[in-house]
Amino acid sequence: AQRVTQPEKLLSVFKGAPVELKCNYSYSGSPELFWYVQYSRQRLQLLLRHISRESIKGFTADLNKGETSFHLKKPFAQEEDSAMYYCALRRGGSEKLVFGKGTKLTVNP
Amino acid sequence: DTEVTQTPKHLVMGMTNKKSLKCEQHMGHRAMYWYKQKAKKPPELMFVYSYEKLSINESVPSRFSPECPNSSLLNLHLHALQPEDSALYLCASSQDSSYRAGELFFGEGSRLTVL
Numbered sequence A: 001a002q003r004v005t006q007p008e009k010l011l012s013v014f015k016g017a018p019v020e021l022k023c024n025y026s027y028s029g030s031p032e033l034f035w036y037v038q039y040s041r042q043r044l045q046l047l048l049r050h051i052s053r054e055s056i057k058g059f060t061a062d063l064n065k066g067e068t069s070f071h072l073k074k075p076f077a078q079e080e081d082s083a084m085y086y087c088a089l090r091r092g093g094s095e096k097l098v099f100g101k102g103t104k105l106t107v108n109p
Numbered sequence B: 001d002t003e004v005t006q007t008p009k010h011l012v013m014g015m016t017n018k019k020s021l022k023c024e025q026h027m028g029h030r031a032m033y034w035y036k037q038k039a040k041k042p043p044e045l046m047f048v049y050s051y052e053k054l055s056i057n058e059s060v061p062s063r064f065s066p067e068c069p070n071s072s073l074l075n076l077h078l079h080a081l082q083p084e085d086s087a088l089y090l091c092a093s094s095q096d097s098s099y100r101a102g103e104l105f106f107g108e109g110s111r112l113t114v115l
Helices: none
Strands: A003-005 A010-014 A019-021 A024-026 A031-038 A045-049 A072-074 A083-091 A097-099 A103-108 B004-007 B010-013 B018-025 B031-037 B044-050 B053-057 B064-070 B073-079 B087-094 B110-114
Touching: A003 A083, A003 A097, A010 A019, A019 A103, A097 B044, B004 B087, B010 B018, B018 B031, B018 B087, B031 B073, B044 B064, B044 B073, B053 B064
Parallel strands: A010 A103, B010 B110
Antiparallel strands: A003 A024, A019 A072, A031 A045, A031 A083, A083 A097, A083 A103, B004 B018, B018 B073, B031 B044, B031 B087, B044 B053, B064 B073, B087 B110
């Protein structure tokens, strides 16, 4: 069975500092990985997909199959990045998206 | 219209009541989902509908009954719920259940309290 682990429940950084939210997964096949974000009082929304290799709001994430990781990074955090971040995995061909437990990021002024 | 709309936003019901949650999307998506989210926990999948047919039921108790009347609408009928069923119920949609299935559009949720 697939599993997603986000080891940090809470992460606090200062504005302008680099930030990395960790995500590790366990799945023997070829997974699809995603990052979802939920800002205060807003709906859960997709931030990044590993297959698109894009940068959204300055965030990037690279799938490392060797380390089974999909860490989310941003070189200079902004206060508006404060939110709950969920890493999610989809097994190829499956309709099911499995979420990690989430990391609450706080960016302090 | 790129939103998933859920009604009601809040619902309080007794254990003997029957109520329904509604979800609507007009993005032409052919897969729709119900998730349950307890406070400070990640969303947990309950049901998936693909092309208006139920394709996944994650062993959800029968007191929750999903319905997909057409490709734009998804309902969740509630009957004889327990207080532990109190949660935020999220509806989501995706283009379909295979192509870009992990790219979900979520509604704001219906916050359910069972007394």
